[in-house]
Amino acid sequence: MPFKPRERVRFNKNPLKEVICQLTFVAKDEKYDTPEWLVHFHDLIRDKLPFLNKRNEVTVDVNTDTQSITEHQETIYEFSNLESTLNVTYDGQNVTCFTSDYTCKEDFFSVIELFRSSLMKIELNNNMPFSRVSLRYKDVIERSDLGYSKNEPWSSLLNERLTGAISAHEFSEDVRGFQSKLAIKLDSDISLNSTYGLIRNIKTEEMCFLIDCDFFIEGVINDDDVMPHLSRANEYARNFFQWCITEKLYQGLEPTKIE
Numbered sequence: 001m002p003f004k005p006r007e008r009v010r011f012n013k014n015p016l017k018e019v020i021c022q023l024t025f026v027a028k029d030e031k032y033d034t035p036e037w038l039v040h041f042h043d044l045i046r047d048k049l050p051f052l053n054k055r056n057e058v059t060v061d062v063n064t065d066t067q068s069i070t071e072h073q074e075t076i077y078e079f080s081n082l083e084s085t086l087n088v089t090y091d092g093q094n095v096t097c098f099t100s101d102y103t104c105k106e107d108f109f110s111v112i113e114l115f116r117s118s119l120m121k122i123e124l125n126n127n128m129p130f131s132r133v134s135l136r137y138k139d140v141i142e143r144s145d146l147g148y149s150k151n152e153p154w155s156s157l158l159n160e161r162l163t164g165a166i167s168a169h170e171f172s173e174d175v176r177g178f179q180s181k182l183a184i185k186l187d188s189d190i191s192l193n194s195t196y197g198l199i200r201n202i203k204t205e206e207m208c209f210l211i212d213c214d215f216f217i218e219g220v221i222n223d224d225d226v227m228p229h230l231s232r233a234n235e236y237a238r239n240f241f242q243w244c245i246t247e248k249l250y251q252g253l254e255p256t257k258i259e
Helices: 034-045 105-121 161-168 223-243 247-252
Strands: 009-011 017-023 051-065 068-080 086-090 094-099 130-141 181-185 191-200 209-223 254-257
Touching: 009 209, 017 105, 034 068, 034 105, 086 105, 105 181, 105 223, 191 223, 209 223
Parallel strands: none
Antiparallel strands: 009 254, 017 094, 017 130, 051 068, 068 086, 086 094, 130 209, 181 191, 191 209
16 A cells, blocks of 8 residues: 555645546446436435436547537436535436535545445446446645645645655745646555646635646456555545655644544
């Protein structure tokens, strides 16, 4: 395991901005684009996701051999909560759950499990395995928002293995662009793709640091294995994020241990 296990905590000053989970079935169930299933399905999930929106997206395929263009129209159903901070989309093959108000894995995973099990109840994608399961976290370190000076050196807040050139004292505050990618095999099943670097807050013009991590498994994944994989991915996410930050920032985020 590349990153040592860390204890589970809740940060009172939480830099986590988005969490996205995507489940991809091995094939599309074409029955999803018929109206019969929709009312019954929405009844099953209405308590947590009362709002429903249907939209059509057009994709364009360009064939350079035949010099032809083909348009495909796809129906996407989007279910959301009252505050619009939790959204789940479904297109017959992909279930994508997004939240901008993450509280804990139990709450987030319960929505994913509800949606997945409800599909099974109405026999959409019934007994169909998955080809990809992913869990993605986006953290944004904005120094002033966390109680630090806008000029606080990145080297005092982030692991120097992560920050590279922006940790150089000669020009660290003059850097206006920096981005790196990292791909790691974490165990026999789960891999990590991470993009991290500087971004700008458009409203305040402050330079921030983004840590965007996608923990995923690919292959033939049975239905019973989905939630265990997500639970392990959540642990890896915790270990990786705490590896990314220094002890100073860890304490500055005001961690509270979760029993």
